[in-house]
Amino acid sequence: MLTKKQNLYSVVGKKVNRVDALEKIDGSARYVDDLAFEDMLFAKMVCSAIPSGRIKKIDKSRALKLKGVAAVLTAADITGLNKIGCVVDDQPLLADKIVRFAGEPIAIVAAETREAAEEAAGLVDIEYEPLEAVLNVDDSFCEKVKVHPKGNTVCHYKVRKGGDIDEAFSKSFKVYEKTFTINYQEHLYLETQGCLALVENEGITVHGSFQCPFYVQGAVATAVGLPLSKVRVIQSVVGGGFGGKEDVPSEYAAKAALLAFVLKRPVKLILDRAQDLMVSSKRHPMKMEYKVGVTKKGKINALKVRALADSGAYTTLSTVVLFRTSVHFGGPYVIPNVCGDVIGLYTNRVPCGAYRGFGTPQVIYAMESMINIICNDMGFDPFEFRKNNALKKGALSINSHKIKESCGLIETIDKARKESDYDKRKKEFDRWNADESKRTLKGLGVSSIFYGMNLGAKGWFFDKAGSHIQICRDGSVTLCVGNVEMGQGAKTVLAQIAAEALGCQVGDINFTNVDTNIVPDSGPTVASRTTVMSGNALLDAANKLRKKLMNAAVEVLKLKVNQIMAKHGKFYNIKDSHQFVTFADLAKKCYFDNVSLSDMGYYVSPKVEYDMQNGQGEPYYVYSYATAVSEVEVDKKTGEVHVNKMTCAHDVGRVINPMLASAQIEGGVAQGVGYAIMENMVSEKGHIKTLGLSTYVIPTTRDFAEVKSVFVEDKSKDGPYGAKGLGEPSLMPVVASVVNAISNAAGCQFDHVPVLPERVWEALNEKKMRDDESEVR
Amino acid sequence: MLRNFKVLTPSSLNETLYIINNIEQPYRFLCGGTDVLVRMKDNPGFVKVLIDISKISELAKIEEHKSTFVIGAGVRHETILGCSHFIDNYNGLIEAVAAIGSPQIRAIATLGGNIGNASPAGDSIAALMAFDAEIELRSIDSNRIIRLEDFFTGPGKTVLKNNEIITKIILPKFEGYKSGWKRLGQRRALTISKVSAALAISVSKRPNGSFKVNDIKIALGAVAPTVIRARGAEKFLLETPNFNRAAIEQACVLASKEARPITDVRSNAEYRSEMCGVLLGDLIERVNVFE
Known part of the structure; x- marks a missing residue:
């Protein structure tokens, strides 16, 4: 549903087909x-x-x-x-x-x-x-054997907020503790x-x-x-x-x-x-010790976390990945007392580094599992509990970052509940599970996340992007940016942003291959930053060019600037759309008037202030938010799990292309479901045993869930047309919500990911034995 | 990477038999190539010669005889799936073959190849063993027919001699049987079985309303060095005076005990054992014997 304001835009917010679709379908794309x-x-x-x-x-x-x-x-x-x-x-x-x-x-x-x-x-x-090889984080932490002469600690991030953490726990109504582990993801x-x-x-x-x-x-x-x-x-x-x-x-x-x-x-x-x-690098395996204190009314009043991450043999990006871990381990919640330690450790295993979500899906899984335990034990509704603790404008994150704008978290929670039909499904599932003749158990799981935009305090010094736009004399446009298309749809979204700003059509736009000789260093294509960074860099160049085109249009149409509208390749009289001049004619006019239609753009991410010693300040300038609800079905006899449906509500500031945004979420769900229940990298004595696609298994379409994507658009003032990133958030809540759903179906919280059928089967047997015993008593 | 090997392309079975009778280097047959090419990529040295038998028409025929169907070793999985004889009478085989690999793999991989590869997880093998299949092995001067069950000696190991080739799979005709195949994999499709089970069963109803097992064959895959028959469970059900749910449950326990699985990257031994019983129970339920 488009609001009136969005209708102002001609291509932003529209389902534009991928500009690189054909070359990938007909095989002409050159890898x-x-x-x-x-x-x-x-x-x-x-x-x-x-x-x-x-x-x-x-x-x-x-x-x-x-x-x-x-x-x-x-x-x-x-x-x-x-x-x-x-x-x-x-x-x-x-x-x-x-x-x-x-x-x-x-x-x-x-x-x-x-x-x-x-x-x-x-x-x-x-x-x-x-x-002698160091093959796990506990051995690494002991430092009996050193992987590098300087010792085994790669990095140690501390977050200290509020008062004495033990005193805070003593004031909690209930305190919950659990340790979680999670394997690699390739x-x-x-x-x-x-x-x-x-x-x-x-x-x-x-x-x-x-x-x-x-x-x-x-x-x-x-x-x-x-x-x-x-x-x-x-x-x-x-x-x-x-x-x-x-x-x-x-x-x-x-x-x-x-x-x-x-x-x-x-x-x-x-x-x-x-x-x-x-x-090649993998997602960090982690061991995560969580302790959460809750008040009688269901407010989280204290959180203690110790996360040990297996960084492998070399640092690679561990220091930046685990910085993000230290910002996200508490989830998108207001917690007055926090004591967190995130420690990266060397081992004699493959180095771990960047992977969609960047050190966050692991701790989100642990934190959201804790919330699931709390809700089940204290009888809180999982959505109300999250809302009751949610970040909102004016609230402080665990890093004491005061949220100033663009915070649609609560709206994602409400939408996820409504669009997943949670309340109705919950009743249906309870009835289903009560029927012992049924072969399966069904479960629902919830997870909420936030995600700091761009590179943040740890990477601000290279959080910039450049662009170059050239309008040819026939009205066709060449764009060059420093961030890359890697399948995520960057070219299409960036073409939409440029076309909107220039007033041309998406079809007029061609991309020059990313080439370090042409654009200034634009930093990495990571951190879900391309729409925002290259988008803003393109806007910077496009706005300069638009002024020149507008001046030409003023001359041709004999109107004032504020009387002219530009879209779909035409500059026209706002009051009379029949009075217009085409984008191509303006380009030609500028060319023969010797007005340059070639310009550079540049954008720098908003500066943030952060104290690395205690993890307090502004780690990122703004956050994306999301809430996901999973529906799973668990086979009582085999322990096999199928994710039937996921409803994902994402606050992305502004949806530039609804079709690509939904596709991004579907991709995130596929990758997240694989991580949650299937992908199991097996190592023995420091050697990876799953070195092929028949042993390291990812989901196929047969394993795929129905995905319902819902968007919340709480605009970010620094994003192009208000946009924030979506690439990583699409995956981030998936594992936690799927594991919570399995846990709710099986009646026990799973403390290791991936949750393989073998483990589910074992857990169901253990539960049956416990239930039988209590019946005897 | 495939390298350092040569390909021979005999145009007839006789020529093939001649070649393998005289060949000195390690060789493998190439028909669908879905196993051998993968192995060569992983281990380039393991074979120096490929003998391409994919064009030999004698190996690609399906014939119906009085009491058997004879399937050429070079018949592709996709062909089996399109054959009405099999669809009508060998449901277990159809289910197994339909689950092998992907459409692309089934279009090129062959039944003889799946047998020759001798994987304990071979999906068509379990189904064929539940139908008491036999295979014909030929060399230039011999022709022997053996039970498929006797063909395997271990993972990837068979009684096939260096100068022999699998030419035919012989399926006895089954009337009044119901059959099925089921597996557990790491995902729903395009996966290697971590446990599989195949069943062929004939049941009759006594005048007093109770049921009697006339014949039953149970094969289990990926739970022993070769695909195995669960003889204990079979015997128990054949001898059970009253074939009912309690008897089925007991047979499932027996089947689990007959499994001798290992723990590997795909699953663990305990789970595999237990799942043999679960799959057997599911199959008996699915083929609806009490109808």
């Missing part, structure tokens, strides 16, 4: 593996076979003898610096003397064919002296990691599947030893990222670039699925 250059070599990484140890010897001779092998490079061959750490300098590009996880790259091979490269990689002989983008590097103009050009071309530029410059201006990164079409192509592709691009630089030939490096699963 990096579709690119080829003359004389190109293929690269393959040689990875550590053990989780922890010293490299005693690397023997390249057998590999080099193989026909078609051009080079085998190791740490000693790096022309620049052997470092790849994005935030902290603790990770080498190629392992030197020591390996810290099974799969850590040690050497890189280039050969004339993929086959030769792969065979040669198997012929690089590495001799190790194994060392991104499983359809297109595995890949890049292609070549020497051009005495520098390096890299093509590839990236979320953050400017990170890649930096990593290549460091590894090869070139100034940034000699490194050009050109984005290829991306087959999914989900955070997995944030910092990680830099590792591969730097290796390919090094080979290209040394050999002076183009080099392509594409990871196969097994290697991608083994070496």
Whole structure:
């Protein structure tokens, strides 16, 4: 339903088809593996076979003898610096003397064919002296064995709010405690990691599947030893990222670039699925100890949290991911007394990093599980309890951030209840579950979230974006931005924003590939920030150009600026739409009047103030909010779970494209449901055992829930047309609401994710035994 | 990555038999390729020669005889699903074959391939074993027919000799039987079974209204080194004087005990055992024997 105000807009808020749909359907989209250059070599990484140890010897001779092998490079061959750490300098590009996880790259091979490269990689002989490996957070925390000489703590974020936490608990009516654990999640983008590097103009050009071309530029410059201006990164079409192509592709691009630089030939490096699963970063497994105090009236008065995150062998993005954890562990609630510790720990396992939700789905699962326990035990309605504690304008978050604007949380709670038909379904389900002849149990689960927009206090220094718009003399428009399309629909939404501002049609707009030579460093395509950041950067450029077009229109139409309206490719008299001049004619006029229709735009995220010592201040400038309701069905005999339906109400400030926003939510639900009940990465002694798609299993359409998306539009003053981000929020409440629904159906709160059928079956048996015992008594 | 291998493409079964009688390098047959190509990618050294038998028409026939159906080893799953004989009389086979892989896999993968791959989780194997299927193995100078159950010796291991090929699957005709197949996987489709069960059962009603099992065959998948028959449960039900819900429950317990599963990345041993009984109970219920 559109309000009158929204009707003012011609393309914003409309169901515009994806501008990149056709090329992806007809196969003409060029992914990096579709690119080829003359004389190109293929690269393959040689990875550590053990989780922890010293490299005693690397023997390249057998590999080099193989026909078609051009080079085998190791740490000693790096022309620049052997470092790849994005935030902290603790990770080498190629392992030197020591390996810290099974799969850590040690050497890189280039050969004339993929086959030769792969065979040669198997012929690089590495001799190790194994060392004791640290394989879980508890062992890491003890520090009996150190993964790095400086110790095992990657980072430690503290949040201290209110008074003495023990005193606060002593004043609680009831106190609840529980420890939760959660496994890895793999991104499983359809297109595995890949890049292609070549020497051009005495520098390096890299093509590839990236979320953050400017990170890649930096990593290549460091590894090869070139100034940034000699490194050009050109984005290829991306087959999914989900955070997995944030910092990680830099590792591969730097290796390919090094080979290209040394050999002076183009080099392509594409990871196969097994290697991608083994070496690329994952979502952090966590152990989360929660203690929540509640007043008699159902107000949360105290929260104590200790979350231990398995960061793996290197920091990668852990410090920023876990910063976000420290802001979101209490959920979107007002809690006067908070004592939280979020600790990232090194282990001898694969590094963990960015993944849609960025360190929050884990703690949301724990916090929302606690609320489910409280509601069930004290008899509170799950929606009323959440509303009773919800953030609203004027309230303080756990970081004491006073919420000033754009807070639609309560509205999402109300809408989720109504649109899910919760009250009716609850009664139906209670009747269903009371009938012992039924094979299944049904359950409903609720979860609410908030999500800090953009990079926040920990990343403000690179929270900027640039754009370039050029209007050609025939009225067609070229856009260039620094954030990438990775399947999320950025191009379409950004084209809508630009078309709205310029007064042209979406069909007039063409995108230049993201190219670090053309736009200023726009930071990463992460943190659900692209609509807001690149959208605002485009608005900045478009508004300058619109003024020039308007001046031309004033001349042609002989009207004043405030008498002219621009939309759908026409500038016309507000009072008489038959009196108009086309966008194309204005472009032509400007061209022959020598008025430039080419301009740059730039946008910087609002500055925030935050005290890292006690976790108090403004971690982010504004938040998105959401509430989800899940309906699940649990097989009493097999423990199998099916998510039948999810209703998701999201406050996104302004919906730029309702069709894409719904699709984004459906994608988030699919990925969240997989995380909740299916995806189980199995490790043994530091080796991942699920290195294929037949063992690491994600949902298919058969497993998919019916998704109902509902929107709340509490506009953000700093967003383009009021918009906030949705990419990550779409996934964030899913796990918690699904697990709460399973827990409510089964009658016990599940303390480990994924909730596999084996565990549900066991829990149902345990419950039956308990029930039988109490009957005997 | 596939590399360092050669492909031979015999144009007849005889030529194939000649080749495998004389070949010295490790080889595998290529028909659908849905298992062998995946294995070669994971382990490029394991086979040096592929013998492409996908074009050999003698292997792709389905014939009806007086008391049997004979299915060529190269018959594709999709073909089985389109065959009315099977739809009408071998529901368990249809259910199993329809659940194998994806439409793309079923369009190219073959019944002989699923058997030759000898996975303890092989879905068509469990269904075929519940129909007492036999297979024909041929070499240049021999032709033997063995029970499918006797073909497997362990995961990926069979009694097939290096100069032999599976040519036919022989299904006895079943009249008055009801059959079914069911599995549990990590998801609803496109998945490898973590437990599966197949059932063929013939039941008659006595004049006094009680039921008697005339014949029953139960196969269990992914719960032992090979697909197994649950002989204990079968025997119990055959001998039970009164085939009723209590007897079924007891048979389910017996089936669970016959399983010898392992714990691996897909599931754990205890759950697998228990689920054998659950699946058997579900199948008996589903085929509606008391009708």
